[in-house]
Amino acid sequence: MTSTLPNSVDPAALTAALDGRWGHVRRDIREHLHEPEFLPVYGETVAEARERVTRMARKLAESGRVGLGFPKEYGGEDDAGGSVTSIEMLAFGDLSLMVKAGVQWGLFGGAVQLLGTQRQHEAYLADIMSFDLPGCFAMTETGHGSDVQQLRTTCTYDPATQTFDLHTPHEAARKDYIGNAAKDGRMAVVFAQLVTQGKSHGVHAWLVPIRDAQGNPMPGVTIGDAGPKAGLNGVDNGRLAFDHVTVPRDMLLDRYGQVAEDGTYTSSIENETRRFFTMLGTLVRGRVSVGGSASSATKLALDIAVRYGDVRRQFSAPGADREIVVNDYLVHQRTLLPALATTYALHFAQEELVGTMHDVQAAEDLDEAAQRELESRAAGLKVAQTWHATRTIQLCREACGGAGYLQENRLPHLKADTDVFTTFEGDNTVLLQLVAKGLLTGYRDAFGSLDGWGKVGFIADMVRETVLERTAARGLIARLVDAVPGRDDDVPLLDRGWQLKMLEDREKHTLEGAIRRLRKNAGTSGMAPFDMFNDVQDHVLRTAQAHIDRIVLEAFVAGVERTTDLQARALLDRVCDLYALTTIEADKAWFLEHGRLTPTRAKALTATVNSLLQELRPHMVTLVDAFAIPEDWKAAAILREEGDRQEAMAARDTELRTGGKRGTATSVEVPPAQ
Amino acid sequence: MTSTLPNSVDPAALTAALDGRWGHVRRDIREHLHEPEFLPVYGETVAEARERVTRMARKLAESGRVGLGFPKEYGGEDDAGGSVTSIEMLAFGDLSLMVKAGVQWGLFGGAVQLLGTQRQHEAYLADIMSFDLPGCFAMTETGHGSDVQQLRTTCTYDPATQTFDLHTPHEAARKDYIGNAAKDGRMAVVFAQLVTQGKSHGVHAWLVPIRDAQGNPMPGVTIGDAGPKAGLNGVDNGRLAFDHVTVPRDMLLDRYGQVAEDGTYTSSIENETRRFFTMLGTLVRGRVSVGGSASSATKLALDIAVRYGDVRRQFSAPGADREIVVNDYLVHQRTLLPALATTYALHFAQEELVGTMHDVQAAEDLDEAAQRELESRAAGLKVAQTWHATRTIQLCREACGGAGYLQENRLPHLKADTDVFTTFEGDNTVLLQLVAKGLLTGYRDAFGSLDGWGKVGFIADMVRETVLERTAARGLIARLVDAVPGRDDDVPLLDRGWQLKMLEDREKHTLEGAIRRLRKNAGTSGMAPFDMFNDVQDHVLRTAQAHIDRIVLEAFVAGVERTTDLQARALLDRVCDLYALTTIEADKAWFLEHGRLTPTRAKALTATVNSLLQELRPHMVTLVDAFAIPEDWKAAAILREEGDRQEAMAARDTELRTGGKRGTATSVEVPPAQ
Structure with missing residues (x-):
């Protein structure tokens, strides 16, 4: 086949084709967020990695680049596509930071935004964006990862106290692998079976405080650590169990399902399965x-x-x-x-x-x-x-x-x-x-x-x-x-x-x-x-x-x-x-x-x-x-070193071959590449 | 297809079929070397992992199970097959320990044994087996990993002093990824181009001290650390460079090639390439x-x-x-x-x-x-x-x-x-x-x-x-x-x-x-x-x-x-x-x-x-x-826990389904598995 390709192609032209509709977001991050401090650090302990990533998450929040997906009225930009694109760009740096950001602003913040209603937005979104309120997305349980419709955690409404009772009935119902739980999380969006007036209405989500201002677990909340993982050691994955924890009625994220003071359940989507998957779909x-x-x-x-x-x-x-x-x-x-x-x-x-x-x-x-x-x-x-x-x-x-x-x-x-x-x-x-x-x-x-x-x-x-x-x-x-x-x-x-x-x-x-x-x-x-x-x-x-x-x-x-x-x-x-x-x-x-x-x-x-x-x-x-990965983030030692090494070796080999140093024992007969 | 298989097969019968010729070695390790202390430890720092694995290597040496492959006259058992089988068994435990053992007794000890001659066996094999002489197998260079025939390190004989001059001419010739080098190694088997009387005879190996008794690098030896790796963090991989290091004539491992006092080279295998691959073949x-x-x-x-x-x-x-x-x-x-x-x-x-x-x-x-x-x-x-x-x-x-x-x-x-x-x-x-x-x-x-x-x-x-x-x-x-x-x-x-x-x-x-x-x-x-x-x-x-x-x-x-x-x-x-x-x-x-x-x-x-x-x-x-992995070494948390969790969940589900606790709000309507 004779090549019909030009001898060389300008990578920038390819980058333009790849950048697409959110090219401005990509360019902004390439220009302003490429510092080496956003790179992973090698040889850290798990504790050091978590500490550093928490620090970098705050820094990211300060950069003003985490609010893209949130509503404009709370300081965001109503730009869902931009928010996903910015996460994708962050992934060229430290993936722990990317995941931490994804947990805080995507999963946790996103759940409050998309499953909650105005009073919750007003109360929490600003603090979520600033990372003053670090939070968790507590959906997965030890016993149910793929089949979340079958979660075993229950949240039962009591009209007498106008509160919910959030409960983990056994270990398989424990929330597991939850990012931000082991160290930073102050609140969690907890998914559980909503029960009211003796009837279950399927999985819903509540905003639940898990730590007090001093960082101690709230009463009835047991917090565990998922321990060292294969990677992502900067993300503090943990486990949450609830022993009849009282949750105020207004902490139900109630966009898709509401519980009245007397315990009456209402929803715009009647079918329970359909409602569940509509909720999930927004995420x-x-x-x-x-x-x-x-x-x-x-x-x-x-x-x-x-x-x-x-x-x-x-x-x-x-x-x-x-x-x-x-x-x-x-x-x-x-x-x-x-x-x-x-x-x-x-x-x-x-x-x-x-x-x-x-x-x-x-x-x-x-x-x-x-x-x-x-x-x-x-x-x-x-x-x-x-x-x-x-x-x-x-x-x-x-x-x-x-x-x-x-x-x-x-x-x-x-x-x-x-x-x-x-x-x-x-x-x-x-x-x-x-x-x-x-x-x-x-x-x-x-x-x-x-x-x-x-x-x-x-x-x-x-x-x-x-x-x-x-x-x-x-x-x-x-x-x-x-x-x-x-x-x-x-x-x-x-x-x-x-x-x-x-x-x-x-x-x-x-x-x-x-x-x-x-x-x-x-x-x-x-x-x-x-x-x-x-x-x-x-x-x-x-x-x-x-x-x-x-x-x-x-x-x-x-x-x-x-x-x-x-x-x-x-x-x-x-x-x-x-x-x-x-x-x-x-x-x-x-x-x-x-x-x-x-x-x-x-x-x-x-x-x-x-x-x-x-x-x-x-x-x-x-x-x-053409991928236009920020230069600072292409930090592999071999890319810095191997070219020079090969040149130095070639120079030495040439010297030996052309007899530049003929006369010493070492130089004459070291076999050249052949 | 109707199955012609028996309903159940005794795993022990399968194990017997798998165990084969070195079944006695396998059974010995299953019985005597299965302690949990030979398991990997999670969440260690690189330094902690190295420290622990060095300790365990000593313990392994003390167990008397590392000498299988060495000659009987030096305390071994002349059992090459057994030595490989024991390494294979160790690999069910901590793989860092397995690799450390492989470096010390397989590569380093094996090179002294198979490329060296009697005076070297007498001088070193016992200390190698006891781990009193930790050593390295310094073959690979930064610039030559696969094509080791082209190594660039030279070792040049000088009849005047009756010593060799071992030298790293440039960074690509640096020894790299060398196990035992970064921390423990006292000596190294160093592969280099042998030059004598103005002529190169291809790659040979020398036994070279790299650290003194205090653990400091020997004069002219630069020791680097390969740093954290993807895994095997208990193995101290390092880098070695030699700046005109003097090596006594009798430190050449001279089974396949000898240099006389006057610098005359002799070998039973005339062809250089054939000699090189025969040497490699023994390894x-x-x-x-x-x-x-x-x-x-x-x-x-x-x-x-x-x-x-x-x-x-x-x-x-x-x-x-x-x-x-x-x-x-x-x-x-x-x-x-x-x-x-x-x-x-x-x-x-x-x-x-x-x-x-x-x-x-x-x-x-x-x-x-x-x-x-x-x-x-x-x-x-x-x-x-x-x-x-x-x-x-x-x-x-x-x-x-x-x-x-x-x-x-x-x-x-x-x-x-x-x-x-x-x-x-x-x-x-x-x-x-x-x-x-x-x-x-x-x-x-x-x-x-x-x-x-x-x-x-x-x-x-x-x-x-x-x-x-x-x-x-x-x-x-x-x-x-x-x-x-x-x-x-x-x-x-x-x-x-x-x-x-x-x-x-x-x-x-x-x-x-x-x-x-x-x-x-x-x-x-x-x-x-x-x-x-x-x-x-x-x-x-x-x-x-x-x-x-x-x-x-x-x-x-x-x-x-x-x-x-x-x-x-x-x-x-x-x-x-x-x-x-x-x-x-x-x-x-x-x-x-x-x-x-x-x-x-x-x-x-x-x-x-x-x-x-x-x-x-x-x-x-x-x-x-049938793999008969020692029970202590099958130490995955999920294997201990998941069965009980599933049983507890099933018991609770049954209770709910059969109405054992009917009457409380939580119990009635949590959807059963359906």
């Missing part, structure tokens, strides 16, 4: 932030591995004076470049998601269908981005060899800190199930329910057209797909329409197959309802994965389309090819099995990917430059 | 230990995840009182069981490798071909076991959700401590290349050289029969394969011969394809030698991977064959099926592309794997029980 920002932050960590890891691989040399080539640059090895390219392409693809998908989230949340009226679709998209992209982060940071660590294992080179922290992303803010497997359920029921009745084991019969019986909703750049994508001629075999592998069609076909076929199998199981007498679903669980999750792959590619295609700089666009176009083809290659067995690829074409696919790697090789550093 | 024990230790860590991670998954419940099933046990989910089984099966397969392969190593090293005369094959096998299994560990520990962490992220549950330490295994003792990608080169040249001229870029022409021209050497249980495997009828499509997927044949076919075809492509490139005028090889690097490494998969399956088959207990054998047989079929499934695209599987059969493969999962589900806990 989607956390999930979106985690996905975006995972991608930031991925970008940083790739930045380190790609730059190191561009100066690091190992093994000599016949006839060459110097050893081979590691990035020149095909297998190294095979490792880093597809990961880089996927990172680009996910960036565009995340950018689009943030925009959608912003618009849905800024709308006057709640559009339930739009919120449902947003949740599904947020779940899917959180899964894709966090697993991609886990895989990519791992391979970047390995690509840097022993150096990648040293904390001074940042990769260990990136790995350890992001590792929990795949299971917090929704376990990835459970989220995939949520996405799948949305697809199976066409969003209509998904309600965001995470279990999906309930109504197999319903799913199996329903009439569903498996017409896929295209997501981004609908018109363009339809045109590209429609232009693909019938006989796929003749279409070039680099035809964008063909690539899109392949991912569409797979999704549609997989989905239809899943529905068919579910129907069959539902009609099998004697099969337990659980088994009906469990029998096809792997198939169902593959459907979700296929869906995510497609919407990510569509977002990438739309992103390329929006790029105005022609050279940047040409390069992005090739990166998009690499993403599409390696995504197809990764599931080549499926395409072969289902007659979408002939063996000959499957082999050609591998060859084409290798050609793309060769074409993109000269642009590897440009592609990480 | 294979380190690589074998790393592979085995990686598998121990994997077993422990699986033990935790499987046991937790057997008591942990999440999400309710229609009509059931209690929530679903996590291990009952198909996708959870899909995650854990194939990993478990692969762990079994690798165990048998490792067990066989240790036996081979023991026999090769115990032989009177050096069998060069056998040593070469041993090195290749050790490299391949180190790759397979360490990557399997990285993947499996990660998925076990995720399978335990948030609990898996807490250090009290051990998985974070397992992950962080083993993470470097994929790149130390040989970078996995480089080792795969070594394996591939051995296959391409039929071992004849491999010399263990790690680069493989040199003689493409030679490889391309040579005549090579690609007849695969079967490794384990040759006769049995030949019979099984030969019994497979010509038309594969009719053979049951559970036919062991067919499974073996599939992996053989793939290896042979891939290897032949690689040779064909290399020949073609070698005949392409104008192609740079580096490009000739680099163009097919991915193909070449796939060949190595295919080879490893096959020898691992053969070892598993041989292990099943050796198992005498019929019930244990029946279960192992099924686990072997799962390993074989998931290995084929993982590369299904290749088998489809090359006409080894029809699409119909490929789909049947997936269904058969799912049936195997169902069949093995009741035996999951038995399969981890």
Whole structure:
């Protein structure tokens, strides 16, 4: 393949394409929040890390950059998209600080804002923003992490005292992994089953003081420490248990459900499950932030591995004076470049998601269908981005060899800190199930329910057209797909329409197959309802994965389309090819099995990917430059040192080879690189 | 599929099958070395971890269990296999201690033993065994990790003083990542280019004092600290640089090369490269230990995840009182069981490798071909076991959700401590290349050289029969394969011969394809030698991977064959099926592309794997029980606590459901699991 790419592309033009709708937020943070003090510190104790991160959280609050998502009347900017973008940018620095900020201003502040009402906003939002009121988001229990609808903590209203009684009945109901709980939290938004007049109304949230002004636990509150973790040691995760703690009536965050003085329960949403998932749905920002932050960590890891691989040399080539640059090895390219392409693809998908989230949340009226679709998209992209982060940071660590294992080179922290992303803010497997359920029921009745084991019969019986909703750049994508001629075999592998069609076909076929199998199981007498679903669980999750792959590619295609700089666009176009083809290659067995690829074409696919790697090789550093990570935050020792070391070694080798010091025993015969 | 498995299998019978030739060593450590003090400690500082691990290393020395591999005349037992097995067992405890022991008694002591001669053995081995002489293995340099033949440190002989001059010419030549260097090491085995009489003779090793009795660096020696790492914080990795350090002539470890008083160099191996790789080859024990230790860590991670998954419940099933046990989910089984099966397969392969190593090293005369094959096998299994560990520990962490992220549950330490295994003792990608080169040249001229870029022409021209050497249980495997009828499509997927044949076919075809492509490139005028090889690097490494998969399956088959207990054998047989079929499934695209599987059969493969999962589900806990990890070392908090928590919750739920406490507001309407 002869490359049609320009010899060099200005990274700034790529950055402009990546920055997107909240480019101003990104630029602001690059310019004003890049100090090295926002970097992780290595070799700290857990106590030191927590102390420092608390200090930095205050500093962040003082910077005035934490209020983006809050209402203007309380000093915020009503900019949900901006708030998520700023968290994503923070993730280039210390991830403990990012998570601490996410807990304080995203989860805790967000819950008060979105589940509370005006009197609570007036009483608390300003102090939350200033970090004068550090708080917790106490949802997860030791016994219920994924299935939060089944929380066991109860909060029971007593009209006689006009207070609630908040209680932890057993250890499995203890709140666990709660950020800000072990050290800083003064209050917590506590999720529990609301009981009044002898009837439960499902999970609601209360604002509950957990520590007094001196930092001592409030009466009846037991605070534990989750102890050292794999990473994120600057975040003080803890455990909370409540022994019949009295909570005043007005501390119920009562936007979606109210309890009158006499104990009468009212809500604008009658159905309990629907109400629960509407409440949860408003909290989607956390999930979106985690996905975006995972991608930031991925970008940083790739930045380190790609730059190191561009100066690091190992093994000599016949006839060459110097050893081979590691990035020149095909297998190294095979490792880093597809990961880089996927990172680009996910960036565009995340950018689009943030925009959608912003618009849905800024709308006057709640559009339930739009919120449902947003949740599904947020779940899917959180899964894709966090697993991609886990895989990519791992391979970047390995690509840097022993150096990648040293904390001074940042990769260990990136790995350890992001590792929990795949299971917090929704376990990835459970989220995939949520996405799948949305697809199976066409969003209509998904309600965001995470279990999906309930109504197999319903799913199996329903009439569903498996017409896929295209997501981004609908018109363009339809045109590209429609232009693909019938006989796929003749279409070039680099035809964008063909690539899109392949991912569409797979999704549609997989989905239809899943529905068919579910129907069959539902009609099998004697099969337990659980088994009906469990029998096809792997198939169902593959459907979700296929869906995510497609919407990510569509977002990438739309992103390329929006790029105005022609050279940047040409390069992005090739990166998009690499993403599409390696995504197809990764599931080549499926395409072969289902007659979408002939063996000959499957082999050609591998060859084409290798050609793309060769074409993109000269642009590897440009592609990480374009991430525009603040220079101060790219603080890996190997990036400072390795280039100079290689030059010093080369100079010495040349001296020996050219006999500059001939005559001394050491210099003559030390074998040159050969 | 109707299960042919017994309802329950005695784990002890499985353990007996796994324990193998060094079962006595395993049992001894289980009985005598299982104290909790050998466990990792969480929340320590780096300094505390190092202090503790040094203390425990002394304790280990006092236990008398570190001398297995040393000669009997110096207090050892001449039992190389036993020494590797004991390291593997230690890896169930604190991995920092395992690595510290590996550095002291494996690498440092092993180098003195295997590269040194009698006067050095007499002078040092006893103190090395007792840990009175802590030492380093100073091979790797900052600039050369994989290509150690190109080390830049020099050691130049001066007949006038009858001493060597050891020198680090620039930073890239600094010794790096050296265990025992930052704190404890008194001496180091330093690898450098030997120069005498104006001529270099390649890399040799010297025993060099680096600290005096007070612990201060010796004159001319600069000692640095590699600082905090991702894990293994109990190991004091450091950096060493030498500024014209004088080393007495008799400190050259001179088994393979001697320098006379007048500077005359002699060696029994004339060819420099051959000599270098023979020296390295004697050090294979380190690589074998790393592979085995990686598998121990994997077993422990699986033990935790499987046991937790057997008591942990999440999400309710229609009509059931209690929530679903996590291990009952198909996708959870899909995650854990194939990993478990692969762990079994690798165990048998490792067990066989240790036996081979023991026999090769115990032989009177050096069998060069056998040593070469041993090195290749050790490299391949180190790759397979360490990557399997990285993947499996990660998925076990995720399978335990948030609990898996807490250090009290051990998985974070397992992950962080083993993470470097994929790149130390040989970078996995480089080792795969070594394996591939051995296959391409039929071992004849491999010399263990790690680069493989040199003689493409030679490889391309040579005549090579690609007849695969079967490794384990040759006769049995030949019979099984030969019994497979010509038309594969009719053979049951559970036919062991067919499974073996599939992996053989793939290896042979891939290897032949690689040779064909290399020949073609070698005949392409104008192609740079580096490009000739680099163009097919991915193909070449796939060949190595295919080879490893096959020898691992053969070892598993041989292990099943050796198992005498019929019930244990029946279960192992099924686990072997799962390993074989998931290995084929993982590369299904290749088998489809090359006409080894029809699409119909490929789909049947997936269904058969799912049936195997169902069949093995009741035996999951038995399969981890059989690893017989010392009880004290299975110290994950969730394993102590989760069962009781679930019972307490169930009791409370039952109470509420049956109205035992009907009448109070809290008890009536808290929604039961439904």
